[in-house]
Amino acid sequence: MTSKELKAWRQKNGYSQARLAKALGVITLTVSRWERGVREIPSFLYLALECLDMKRKLSKRVVKYPKQREGLLLDKTKPEVKYLIQMKGGGETRRQRARKVYLKTSMKGGKKHGKG
Numbered sequence: 001m002t003s004k005e006l007k008a009w010r011q012k013n014g015y016s017q018a019r020l021a022k023a024l025g026v027i028t029l030t031v032s033r034w035e036r037g038v039r040e041i042p043s044f045l046y047l048a049l050e051c052l053d054m055k056r057k058l059s060k061r062v063v064k065y066p067k068q069r070e071g072l073l074l075d076k077t078k079p080e081v082k083y084l085i086q087m088k089g090g091g092e093t094r095r096q097r098a099r100k101v102y103l104k105t106s107m108k109g110g111k112k113h114g115k116g
Contacts, residue, residue, distance in 0.1 A: 001041055001045060001046050001049075002041075003034060003035050003036065003037040003041065006034055006035055006041060006045070006049075007035045009049055010031075010035075013052070013053060013056065015052075017031045017032055017035070020052075023052055024045075024048055024052075
């Protein structure tokens with residue numbers, strides 16, 4: 001990767017020198033030196049930039065569903081989530097399951113509890 005390519009990537013992805021430096025764990029002066037060609041760009045920088053790009057793309061996808069990003073909301077359309085919900089008991093709360101069991105046992109024999 002050349003210094004021009006680094007600067008082009010940074011501007012294309014909306015990073016300032018300071019923000020890119022913070023994301024890479026270096027100081028701003030280092031990024032500036034890489035871009036000016038004063039300092040040699042490390043060979044692994046290309047991989048680090050790819051990781052930052054992937055992280056940015058993933059965060060854009062999740063912004064639509066912020067609760068899902070926090071882990072508060074499951075995507076119930078995914079097959080693996082459907083399977084886990086079935087294994088757990090249909091995604092019901094304990095109270096809902098207890099009520100179902102109570103209703104099943106109280107309805108045996110065709111008799112209803114309560115007034116009647």
